[in-house]
Amino acid sequence: MNAGVARQGNRIFATGREARLAVRNGIHRGQTAGIAPGFVQANLAILPKALADDFFRFCQFNPKPCPLLAASEPGDPRLPTLGEDIDIRTDIPLYRVWKNGEPVAEVPDLKDVWRDDLVAFLIGCSFSFEEALVEDGIPLRHIDDGTNVPMYRTSIQTQPAGPFRGPLVVSMRPLKPADAIRAVQITSRFPSVHGAPVHIGKPEMIGIANIMKPDYGDPVVVKDDELPVFWACGVTPQSVIAAVKPEFSITHAPGHMLVTDLRNSRLAVL
Template identity: 75%
Template sequence: MNDVPRRAGYDLATGIDVRQAARSGRLREQTSGLAPGFVQGNLAILPADLASSFLRFCQRNPKACPLIGVSEPGDPRLPELGADLDIRTDLPLYRVWRDGELVDETPDVSSVWRDDLVSFVIGCSFSFEEALMADGIALRHIVNGTNVPMYLTNIPTQPSGPFHGPVVVSMRPFKPADAIRAIQITSRFPSVHGAPIHIGKPEMIGIKDLNVPDYGEPVHVADDEIPVFWACGVTPQSVIAAARPSFAITHAPGFMLVTDLKNSRLANG
């Protein structure tokens, strides 16, 4: 954890470093492993007339959608999450949705910004990964330099208004002893998904092939390893596809908002 990742020739040691690199166009890569110690967040941006329903949706589904920040309508700032933060420009890649269909991926959503948009920032498992690595537990997607694999499941969310759909999970393979330790460690981080929601037998939660993730990139699961699944903040994207709001913006999976909050503040105990 002492080695600060360098991408595009720049140091990316803090949240503001990553945000400024994304804003200037220097960073167009996924953010896993960047800015060690700083909280990363998933993003969902919706019109204000849907904001209260989506807020209730997050409250009813805290494992998949643990809220860490909500903006005022039309305001691109979230000062509680970072100084000089502009939600329109500070992620490496966004997705734009219309009527539940993905219509664009772009590094800047300023041109489609509206005065009625409310931003929701949702805790990300990248935050608890730091604690796992500090305990000596290797994470294969980070070792490989790839995005974590994520899968649609048959686990339903608790609906709110128009919002409903399946839970998305992220998967990390571990040997049994490391899996037990990972459960213990991540249980201390409820605001970034907490403990796993499923272990082993992916078919039991509707995953047919671990080598074909719905988001991210596959990782090898060895014969002596167990796949461990955490609720994932990409869940709002499956919900947006199901609810079909007229307009929405999300992060592209793996391309997170990196905040000025410290991961250590999220741990219980």
């Protein structure tokens, strides 16, 4: 268990299914970083069927921020390729409900808002490559501090698909130069969970005016002997939803993911 998880008081579960059942039964309601070591976690975007084909193409066009792990059938809350007995209506600790591109509520389940025309998209999460970085001895400050990773909307535009377009969101981890080089090598092996960084150093070059004021998550200090390293982030769909303004959509609340039955080690490419 890492220090960040210990400080947040997260319980540790032996499997992804155990973690999901704890969420479903109201035992765990916090962030999901580290709660089931070794198991893949996923970002969530739920959209009406009328927009599903365009969003699927958006994920295909933008595999760095939106590496698609699975999509449901319309109205079906199950995702059998990601795990036994998954119910996307109950198995994430906190959901964010959107109307016309604005978040209107955060809810612990979707029982009251689920519709027969909704399609769930599950997108790879950086928690998978973070585990590999920590195992290699690379310190991650937000984990050590017990906070959420800082995330920023950038001036980099995603590749449009139908109505879906908008800025790329990145997550940032400050690293010493030697660790940054090693992090590029390690995360390049995980293309289905964002892969290698999209930018290193000089945040102003990608439209970030103040690195201590993230758009999502919590600020972390970048020390004089460190470089800010930026990865494409699975919160990008939330930025796009805010730009596209669909009449109804659902995402996870940042840091509150679906824990799957997939193993992180299975996502690594040699």
